[in-house]
Structure formats: C-alpha cells, structure tokens
Amino acid sequence: xxxxxxxxxxxxxxxxxxxxxxxxxxFNQGKNxxxxxxxxxxxxxxxxxxxxxxxxxYQGTDEILINRVSxxxxxxxxxxxxxxxxxxxxxxxxx
Numbered sequence: 001x002x003x004x005x006x007x008x009x010x011x012x013x014x015x016x017x018x019x020x021x022x023x024x025x026x027f028n029q030g031k032n033x034x035x036x037x038x039x040x041x042x043x044x045x046x047x048x049x050x051x052x053x054x055x056x057x058y059q060g061t062d063e064i065l066i067n068r069v070s071x072x073x074x075x076x077x078x079x080x081x082x083x084x085x086x087x088x089x090x091x092x093x094x095x
Contacts, residue, residue: 014066016073018085023073025066025087027055036064 014025024037027050034045034057045057045064055066061078066087073085 013090014087015090016066016085016087018073018075018083023085025064034064 010028010030012027012029014027016023016025026035026037026042027033029050032048034048034050034055036043036045036059043059045059047056047058049056053067053069055068057064063074063076065074065076066072067074071087071089073087075083075085077083
C-alpha cells in the first residue's frame with residue numbers, strides 16, 4: 001500500500017492588496033513552493049523560508065514577507081524601500 005502525505009498537495013491561495021494592486025500568491029508548504037500568479041503566468045519565488053507565522057521568498061531583488069497570523073505583507077526593494085499591504089487566505093472554491 002502506498003502512503004500519500006496529504007500535506008504535499010495542500011496549497012494556500014493568498015490574495016494581497018498593496019499599492020492599490022491585487023497580487024495573488026500560491027504557497028505549498030509540503031512542496032516548498034511559493035508562486036505569484038500574474039495573469040496566466042506563474043513566477044516562482046526563490047530562497048523560500050517559512051515558519052508557523054511567516055512566509056518569505058524573493059522575486060528578483062524584491063523580498064516578499066507575509067505574516068501568516070496578521071495577514072500583513074511587506075515587500076522590500078533592493079534600495080530598502082518597503083511597500084506594505086494586507087493579505088487574506090482564500091478558500092479552495094474556484095470560479
């Protein structure tokens with residue numbers, strides 16, 4: 001009998017609003033993936049780290065940090081400027 005770890009297939013769909021724009025992320029802890037969906041394209045974030053309270057990844061030179069407890073989003077650019085936003089965890093229902 002083959003054992004399948006159900007955590008491997010669970011994803012968190014995260015919708016964030018920052019600087020009057022919506023950004024959509026998909027995080028899969030079991031597969032260690034953190035992806036931003038931009039239209040029909042998916043951009044993999046790199047150097048992914050996570051804990052029970054935070055998800056961290058890099059997109060180019062931007063550091064993207066989501067607080068899993070408060071829903072806060074912080075995007076730090078290479079020049080040190082920080083954009084702040086708010087995220088919500090979406091359920092598995094798709095349109």
